Each structure stands twice: as C-alpha cells, then as structure tokens.
Amino acid sequence: MQQIQYPLSIFLIGATGDLAKKKILKALYKLYTDQLLPDIFSITGNARRQMSQQEFQQFVKDIVQPDDEQRWQAFCQHLDYVSGDASQLSTFEKIKAHHQQKAGQNHCGNHIWYLATLPRLYTSVVHNLRQTGLHQSDCGWTKIMLEKPFGTDLATSQQLNQELTQVFSEDQIYRIDHYLAKETVQNVLVFRFANGIFEHLWSNRYVDHFQLTASETLGVGGRGEFYDGTGTVRDFIQNHVLQMIATTLMEEPQSLQPDEIRDKRRDLLHALQPVSLEKMSQLSAWGQYGPGQVDGQDVPGYTQEEDVPDGSRTETAIAFKSFVDNERWQGVPLYVRAGKRLAETTTEISVVFKETSNQMFCDDNCPEQANVLTLRVQPNEGVIIRFQVKQPGVTLNIQEVPMEFRYHNQFQMDLIEAYVKLIYDAAHGDPTLFPRSDGIEASWQFVQPFLDHQADDQFRPELYPAGSWGPGSFGNLIGRDNRDWIKPL
Incomplete structure (x- = not known):
C-alpha cells in the first residue's frame, strides 16, 4: 500500500457514535501510523455533543490508545471538531467556514464526507451539503461514504438512491459493506x-x-x-x-x-x-x-x-x-x-x-x-x-x-x-x-x-x-x- 499523495480532508459526521468509536477513528489512526495518509490532511469530526477541539482530541486519544506519545501529538494536530445537528443547514455552514479558516491555502484538496450517523439523516445531510456547496470541490474531488442500511426495503432503497444521485454522481458514492x-x-x-x-x-x-x-x-x-x-x-x-x-x-x-x-x-x-x-x-x-x-x-x-x-x-x-x-x-x-x-x-x-x-x-x-x-x-x-x-x-x-x-x-x-x-x-x-x-x-x-x-x-x-x-x-x-x-x- 502506497501513501496517499494529495491533500485530503475527511469530515466524519457522527464522530461520537458507536461506529466511529469502534472502527473508524481507530482505522484513521492506523492509516496515519502506517504512513498512508498524505502529508497534508485534516480530520474534522461532527456530532451534536458540545466539545472543544482539545476535548475531541482527548476523546479520540482515549479510543485509539496510542503507544507512542510523540507520534500521537503529531497526529492530533490534524484533528478538529465542529458541534451541531447534522440535520440542520447551519451546522454545515459552520463546518464550511471553520474548514476554510483552518485550512487556509491548503483547502484546495480532496474531500471525503463519511456519514457514520443514523441512516434517517442521510437525506438531510446530502441536502445540506448541496445547499452549502460542499458536495463538490473547485480543485479536487469530493466523495461520500455511507454505512448500511441503504433503505429498509426495495422502495425506500430506490428512493434513497434517487436522492443521493440528485446531488452526487455514482462514482462519488461509496456504499460500505465492510465484509x-x-x-x-x-x-x-x-x-x-x-x-x-x-x-x-x-x-x-x-x-x-x-x-x-x-x-x-x-x-x-x-x-x-x-x-x-x-x-x-x-x-x-x-x-x-x-x-x-x-x-x-x-x-x-x-x-x-x-x-x-x-x-x-x-x-x-x-x-x-x-x-x-x-x-x-x-x-x-x-x-x-x-x-x-x-x-x-x-x-x-x-x-x-x-x-x-x-x-x-x-x-x-x-x-x-x-x-x-x-x-x-x-x-x-x-x-x-x-x-x-x-x-x-x-x-x-x-x-x-x-x-x-x-x-x-x-x-x-x-x-x-x-x-x-x-x-x-x-x-x-x-x-x-x-x-x-x-x-x-x-x-x-x-x-x-x-x-x-x-x-x-x-x-x-x-x-x-x-x-x-x-x-x-x-x-x-x-x-x-x-x-x-x-x-x-x-x-x-x-x-x-x-x-x-x-x-x-x-x-x-x-x-x-x-x-x-x-x-x-x-x-x-x-x-x-x-x-x-x-x-x-
């Protein structure tokens, strides 16, 4: 596996949920310690829980339990957090402003929106991404990763796919089945x-x-x-x-x-x-x-x-x-x-x-x-x-x-x-x-x-x-x- 070469921003919606705690945050830290993340990257967590950047960093540290303090300190400088309800447009306006301010000239890169939240929020999140222009990037690609279930039956699955493809093309959508x-x-x-x-x-x-x-x-x-x-x-x-x-x-x-x-x-x-x-x-x-x-x-x-x-x-x-x-x-x-x-x-x-x-x-x-x-x-x-x-x-x-x-x-x-x-x-x-x-x-x-x-x-x-x-x-x-x-x- 080769290191990712281009600047990358990962936005983790539902950053305090069970899936994020059990799987995603550990996986991100593993990618970092294996030197697979690019030199320029950021991870922005979002959830309704009120936390400062430092509190989120400690939250992640307690989960990944690093065995190298120096390496952890280098990693945690890439962690940020924006609290807010993912169903609300104002939350994504905050995320956009926060990212642009933090990233500065490095905002020009690739973006992954990882939806580790309740599936019933998918439609609202996708709508909010489009309304804020975060569904696309001026100088890189944007992808969205979604966890199952993709609907609750055939009809709702088709409806969800229709709503997704109104905002993202099929090659931007990464539906996860970890098996x-x-x-x-x-x-x-x-x-x-x-x-x-x-x-x-x-x-x-x-x-x-x-x-x-x-x-x-x-x-x-x-x-x-x-x-x-x-x-x-x-x-x-x-x-x-x-x-x-x-x-x-x-x-x-x-x-x-x-x-x-x-x-x-x-x-x-x-x-x-x-x-x-x-x-x-x-x-x-x-x-x-x-x-x-x-x-x-x-x-x-x-x-x-x-x-x-x-x-x-x-x-x-x-x-x-x-x-x-x-x-x-x-x-x-x-x-x-x-x-x-x-x-x-x-x-x-x-x-x-x-x-x-x-x-x-x-x-x-x-x-x-x-x-x-x-x-x-x-x-x-x-x-x-x-x-x-x-x-x-x-x-x-x-x-x-x-x-x-x-x-x-x-x-x-x-x-x-x-x-x-x-x-x-x-x-x-x-x-x-x-x-x-x-x-x-x-x-x-x-x-x-x-x-x-x-x-x-x-x-x-x-x-x-x-x-x-x-x-x-x-x-x-x-x-x-x-x-x-x-x-x-």
Missing part, C-alpha cells in the same frame, strides 16, 4: 481464478451444494430498539450475506477493473432465486432466541432485552434455501443460516463437492460425507479442505481430516482491519469493494419476499434456546434434502 473488505472475502477472487485446480471444479458438474453460516453468540445488547425495527434479514442477509454469496459464486471477470467485478457481483445477485411467498414455509425457517446459556452464563431471551417490547415478532435468526439461475450453478442448492445468540461466533462459506462414484470402500467403511472446502471469513481466517484418508493400522478404516491454510500461521503479520482498507480505497478512488446502486437494488429484490412474509399478521418466529444452533426447523430445512449443516472447525 467485502475482509481478507478471506477479498481472497476469494485469487483463490478461485489464480488456481486452476479450484476454478475447474467450481460448477454444478462437481459441486453438490453450498452452505453459508454467519452466526454470533452475542445478543442485541443495548441495541434493542434499533434491532427490533430491523431484524436479521435487514441487518445481515440483505447486505453481508448476499455480498459474500455474490463474490463466491459470480462468473469470472475479464479484468480487475472495479466496474467489471461489480458487474459480476450484480449479475449473480440477479440470478439468485428469491424465495416465493408460496414456498416460504418449505424453503425458509425463522427463529427468535429465548433464555439460555452462552459461555456458561445465563442470558435473557430476546423479548427480555432492554428496549425490546413484549410479544415482539422480530426474527433474530433465519435459515433458507435458494438456487442460482444460471448455467454454471443450475440445480445446485445454497443453504444459509445466520443469526444471534447461536452456538458459535463464526462466518464461513462451505463448498460441498459431489461424492465419488467409486464404491470400492463402501462394503466396509464408507466416508461419512463428501469433500468440503471451507472459506473461513472469521474468526481465525483461512481456507480448510476436508478429505478422506486411511487411518494408520492393519485394517482399512477411513477418516475425514482437514488440510488448513490459516492467515496467522502463514503470514507473520496482523491482518488489515476492514475499515482501514475501505477508507484507503475510497481515498485512492478504488470502488471495487463498495456495492454499486444496481447491486444494492438486486439484493433488496431478493429479500423483499422475506419482508413481505414477515409483515403478515400470522408470522411468528420459532423460539430457540440462546447458545444453540437455532430452532429445530433449521435442521429440518436441510434435513429434508438428506443433508446436514456442517459443523464449523
């Missing part, structure tokens, strides 16, 4: 297309089915009000899960040009068959966690969480089956399970290959399952291949064993955090890892039947104990096809 920046997901392209041994197997001729598991042991915590209006489909399936599916199953791009790769992801999403309302009970299963145990500790059920109403029908886990309607994957099912308060925290994509037609071992000890290739997204990122071997001994007994590639074993370095990569790419003008508007719309088109099903008055998710692998219907979904969920390694 696309995780190392294992980025590695899918290389793994598939730089290794002929795998790409030749990547079709319905050799693949029996796919499984994707995206589980976490955590509950909703203090986000009960937000989550109850969102649910797993909106919070995880529509974005992270579908982007991982698209990256894993898409057709081969002709080049590494950003729009070529984004075209292929979009095409795969268009080919992914939505679960129709008529087949919803057959091809999907819905759950909500009840009381249970996680890591040996008693935890409450979802409706006992703070700010979650009694009788809530919001799903905290879902499993479904789908197909990809194209020549490569015709007839290959895709099974997905995702949710909160499940047995493990893991995200992985498994390619289950067809069993061999050779039956010579079946008289004595057939393998229990076919070969499986697993792309482990998190934690302990890597690639695992499970295959059959003979157990040592005088008799012929067959056992499944894993062959593993783990990033932390192979590379003696820490993996780049996703937000470091995303901010760096945005500053370099590389949109490869950012979903485009047509890809976002395709993903909403896929999940819209789920949302319609959930809106039915008869909809009720099935309770499952916290710390389990979900309700019994999850096992039934895949069991009807004489298959089982793969246990994470």
Whole structure:
C-alpha cells in the first residue's frame, strides 16, 4: 500500500457514535501510523455533543490508545471538531467556514464526507451539503461514504438512491459493506481464478451444494430498539450475506477493473432465486432466541432485552434455501443460516463437492460425507479442505481430516482491519469493494419476499434456546434434502 499523495480532508459526521468509536477513528489512526495518509490532511469530526477541539482530541486519544506519545501529538494536530445537528443547514455552514479558516491555502484538496450517523439523516445531510456547496470541490474531488442500511426495503432503497444521485454522481458514492473488505472475502477472487485446480471444479458438474453460516453468540445488547425495527434479514442477509454469496459464486471477470467485478457481483445477485411467498414455509425457517446459556452464563431471551417490547415478532435468526439461475450453478442448492445468540461466533462459506462414484470402500467403511472446502471469513481466517484418508493400522478404516491454510500461521503479520482498507480505497478512488446502486437494488429484490412474509399478521418466529444452533426447523430445512449443516472447525 502506497501513501496517499494529495491533500485530503475527511469530515466524519457522527464522530461520537458507536461506529466511529469502534472502527473508524481507530482505522484513521492506523492509516496515519502506517504512513498512508498524505502529508497534508485534516480530520474534522461532527456530532451534536458540545466539545472543544482539545476535548475531541482527548476523546479520540482515549479510543485509539496510542503507544507512542510523540507520534500521537503529531497526529492530533490534524484533528478538529465542529458541534451541531447534522440535520440542520447551519451546522454545515459552520463546518464550511471553520474548514476554510483552518485550512487556509491548503483547502484546495480532496474531500471525503463519511456519514457514520443514523441512516434517517442521510437525506438531510446530502441536502445540506448541496445547499452549502460542499458536495463538490473547485480543485479536487469530493466523495461520500455511507454505512448500511441503504433503505429498509426495495422502495425506500430506490428512493434513497434517487436522492443521493440528485446531488452526487455514482462514482462519488461509496456504499460500505465492510465484509467485502475482509481478507478471506477479498481472497476469494485469487483463490478461485489464480488456481486452476479450484476454478475447474467450481460448477454444478462437481459441486453438490453450498452452505453459508454467519452466526454470533452475542445478543442485541443495548441495541434493542434499533434491532427490533430491523431484524436479521435487514441487518445481515440483505447486505453481508448476499455480498459474500455474490463474490463466491459470480462468473469470472475479464479484468480487475472495479466496474467489471461489480458487474459480476450484480449479475449473480440477479440470478439468485428469491424465495416465493408460496414456498416460504418449505424453503425458509425463522427463529427468535429465548433464555439460555452462552459461555456458561445465563442470558435473557430476546423479548427480555432492554428496549425490546413484549410479544415482539422480530426474527433474530433465519435459515433458507435458494438456487442460482444460471448455467454454471443450475440445480445446485445454497443453504444459509445466520443469526444471534447461536452456538458459535463464526462466518464461513462451505463448498460441498459431489461424492465419488467409486464404491470400492463402501462394503466396509464408507466416508461419512463428501469433500468440503471451507472459506473461513472469521474468526481465525483461512481456507480448510476436508478429505478422506486411511487411518494408520492393519485394517482399512477411513477418516475425514482437514488440510488448513490459516492467515496467522502463514503470514507473520496482523491482518488489515476492514475499515482501514475501505477508507484507503475510497481515498485512492478504488470502488471495487463498495456495492454499486444496481447491486444494492438486486439484493433488496431478493429479500423483499422475506419482508413481505414477515409483515403478515400470522408470522411468528420459532423460539430457540440462546447458545444453540437455532430452532429445530433449521435442521429440518436441510434435513429434508438428506443433508446436514456442517459443523464449523
């Protein structure tokens, strides 16, 4: 990674929020300590909280916890803060005047507006940027970075995109799905297309089915009000899960040009068959966690969480089956399970290959399952291949064993955090890892039947104990096809 060369001003709207504290501010400091930010740069935070510049600098210091005081002192000179309500035009007038005064002759550079605020404020912020002329620069480029969710359904997503593109061109808009920046997901392209041994197997001729598991042991915590209006489909399936599916199953791009790769992801999403309302009970299963145990500790059920109403029908886990309607994957099912308060925290994509037609071992000890290739997204990122071997001994007994590639074993370095990569790419003008508007719309088109099903008055998710692998219907979904969920390694 090379240092960004041109003067850069980053405006962080929502600078005191959870996302800024957990991810963005740490990523910015990492970019600085790795000498990737340009020599001339500024970071201006904005939130409603009243703070002076010095108080904001201390706020950031408490978050990043620098281990080099001299380096921190150099970094904090680039930090500034303007308080105000992001929905108000006067706030952006203050930001504009403040920046021009502080930047002086260095105001002539590139600008990134990072919206780490509530999505319902996006429209107001974009309007205020246009009204103050901050949506463009006289002598550099301007980009806007937005966090999911991009709408709450297909219609609101289309409306948001229309409002964004009235002010910004598509190549100025960087929609964030940080899962696309995780190392294992980025590695899918290389793994598939730089290794002929795998790409030749990547079709319905050799693949029996796919499984994707995206589980976490955590509950909703203090986000009960937000989550109850969102649910797993909106919070995880529509974005992270579908982007991982698209990256894993898409057709081969002709080049590494950003729009070529984004075209292929979009095409795969268009080919992914939505679960129709008529087949919803057959091809999907819905759950909500009840009381249970996680890591040996008693935890409450979802409706006992703070700010979650009694009788809530919001799903905290879902499993479904789908197909990809194209020549490569015709007839290959895709099974997905995702949710909160499940047995493990893991995200992985498994390619289950067809069993061999050779039956010579079946008289004595057939393998229990076919070969499986697993792309482990998190934690302990890597690639695992499970295959059959003979157990040592005088008799012929067959056992499944894993062959593993783990990033932390192979590379003696820490993996780049996703937000470091995303901010760096945005500053370099590389949109490869950012979903485009047509890809976002395709993903909403896929999940819209789920949302319609959930809106039915008869909809009720099935309770499952916290710390389990979900309700019994999850096992039934895949069991009807004489298959089982793969246990994470």
